[in-house]
Amino acid sequence: MSETGAVVAEESQPEKGLPEPPEGVRDPWKGLRGIMAATLALEFITFLLALPVVWKFGGGVSSAGFVIVIVLSVLMLVAAFVQRRPWGLGFALGLQAAMILCVFIHPSIGIMGAIFALIWAYVLHLRKDIAKRMREGQLYDQLGHPPGHPEGTD
DSSP, X not given: OOHHHHHHHHHHSOOTTSOOOOTTSOOHHHHHHHHHHXXXXXXXXXXXXXXXXXXXXXXXXXXXXXXXXHHHXXXXXXXXXXXXXXXXXXXXXXXXXHHHHGGGTOHHHHHHHHHHHHHHHHHHHHHHHHHHHHHHTOSHHHHOOOXXXXXXXX
């Protein structure tokens, strides 16, 4: 297999330690990665929209602080596009920690980071629950469909 083919195969597999969906079952990890990417995109928008408000009404932030928050926000947008990589979740969580540390730039930015950290805690809870259900064979698709359900219309 070529080097490019190995990379493609690596991208489509879930992270180490997470169960793989059985044959014929939709991949729940794909949906969860979509939720994580959407959360990162929402964070990107939220932090960029908050900066002008903080700048004008919240006592302002320093130029360096302004640049730091912009860079972190843009990195969140980048992280939204790499959630299929094995290191994508770690990258997103690292950015989340950095946004919480922005409390030293301006308290409201750090508080927003903490609020999004709660959202990420819930996403991690969902991830754990999906893995548990997959191991137990309790995902909706793994349970089968009721009689009369048309085949192949998932």
